[in-house]
Every structure is written in structure tokens, then in C-alpha cells.
Amino acid sequence: MTILKKGSGYDHPGDNDCVKLHFTGWKRDGSFLATSRLRGEPENGCLRTLFAGVAEALKTMVVGEERRLWIPADLTFRMDEPEEPPPRADVTYDIELLSIQKAPPTPRDLKVPPAAARKLSSGLAVQVLSKGHGTRHPAPGGSVKLHFSGWTTDGRLVESTVMAGRPAVYELEAVVPGWREALQQMVVGDKVRLWIPAALAYGDKPRKGAPRGDLVYELELLALE
Numbered sequence: 001m002t003i004l005k006k007g008s009g010y011d012h013p014g015d016n017d018c019v020k021l022h023f024t025g026w027k028r029d030g031s032f033l034a035t036s037r038l039r040g041e042p043e044n045g046c047l048r049t050l051f052a053g054v055a056e057a058l059k060t061m062v063v064g065e066e067r068r069l070w071i072p073a074d075l076t077f078r079m080d081e082p083e084e085p086p087p088r089a090d091v092t093y094d095i096e097l098l099s100i101q102k103a104p105p106t107p108r109d110l111k112v113p114p115a116a117a118r119k120l121s122s123g124l125a126v127q128v129l130s131k132g133h134g135t136r137h138p139a140p141g142g143s144v145k146l147h148f149s150g151w152t153t154d155g156r157l158v159e160s161t162v163m164a165g166r167p168a169v170y171e172l173e174a175v176v177p178g179w180r181e182a183l184q185q186m187v188v189g190d191k192v193r194l195w196i197p198a199a200l201a202y203g204d205k206p207r208k209g210a211p212r213g214d215l216v217y218e219l220e221l222l223a224l225e
Contacts, residue, residue: 004094014103024094047059048157057069057095104149104162110151124178130191141171142224152212182219183219196215201214
């Protein structure tokens with residue numbers, strides 16, 4: 001890669017961050033692939049969903065910087081989704097980093113709950129991060145408004161309302177068992193970190209798009225609906 005325009009600042013996107021960028025791509029024979037500039041709207045994407053070569057470059061860039069990348073075929077598709085047919089072509093991309101959307105901080109104790117976490121008979125572990133107020137708990141048949149962020153045990157962010165800036169509303173019966181067990185013990189304002197075994201989450205063979213295995217979630221209960 002080569003720098004076409006310098007940016008400013010010192011902050012670089014991380015593995016779990018999302019970015020706003022402009023791009024233009026070509027095949028190596030000069031034929032045009034795609035561009036965000038014709039639409040007039042920049043592209044929004046998270047590093048874990050972009051071409052591996054683009055993500056690798058972005059992690060060394062700052063806002064305002066523009067680079068030209070020569071990307072080999074093996075770095076133009078996501079290795080974690082083998083069912084998607086790879087393009088199998090070397091490509092050249094110009095990318096301009098416009099802004100960085102930072103992910104919530106990744107918890108340090110992802111693989112093993114700390115001593116401060118309360119371990120329940122189901123296998124769920126719960127650590128209270130901040131306490132709320134009141135005496136009402138979510139009840140079967142009710143709904144909850146909450147912020148949440150979730151990670152796999154290797155640190156991959158799988159979803160986050162905090163990052164999106166919009167809380168979510170769920171019926172209590174619609175959430176995974178690990179959430180439901182924890183939420184029924186919470187009051188409004190409580191924020192907890194959960195270590196959820198696969199059996200209480202989406203399982204080891206989840207539906208397409210759902211995370212696999214043991215998970216760690218942070219839940220903040222905002223309201224009872």
C-alpha cells in the first residue's frame with residue numbers, strides 16, 4: 001500500500017471498531033469493480049466484516065488518510081464464512097478513512113469469570129457492575145428496555161446497542177436462557193456482566209448469524225415495558 005493523502009490524529013481503528021470510509025476498487029486488468037463515490041454517500045462498515053486486506057490497512061490509518069492498496073486474492077474475503085464463494089482475484093482499492101466508531105471496551109476476563117462473579121447452579125456467572133434502584137424485577141410475559149454488548153471468549157464483539165447508540169426492547173420470553181435468568185433478578189438501573197455457557201446462549205451449532213459457544217454479555221436494564 002501507499003499513502004495518497006495524509007490524515008491527522010493518532011487514533012487507529014481496532015478489531016471490533018466500525019468505520020465510515022470512501023472506496024473505489026478495480027481488478028488488476030483495470031476493469032472497474034465498485035465505488036462509494038458515485039452514490040455520494042460514504043460506506044459504513046465494521047473491520048470484522050470488511051475484506052481482510054482492507055481491515056489490515058485500516059488498523060494502521062488515521063482519520064482523513066487515503067491509501068491505495070494492492071490486495072491479493074486470499075485477503076479479499078472473510079475466512080470465517082467459507083460458504084460465501086470468494087472472488088479469487090487480486091484487486092486494487094483506494095480507501096479514505098472518514099471517521100472511527102469505537103467499540104465498547106472488551107472485558108479482560110472473557111474465558112474465566114473473576115472471583116467477584118456469582119456462579120449460579122445453571123452454569124451462568126453474574127458480576128454486578130453497578131446497582132440500580134427499586135424492587136420490581138422483569139416478569140414472564142413482560143418486556144425490557146436495555147443496552148447490551150456481547151463478545152465471544154476470544155474477544156470478538158458480536159453485537160452492541162451501546163455502539164449503535166440505541167437501546168433495544170425485548171419480550172423476556174424471547175431472549176436466550178442466560179439473559180432471562182439474569183434479567184429476572186435485576187432492577188432498573190442494574191448493570192451486570194454475564195458469563196453464559198453455550199447451552200444457555202445459542203449453542204455450539206447456532207442458526208446462521210448467531211454466535212457460537214460460550215459468550216460474555218454486559219446488560220444494563222433501562223426500563224420495564
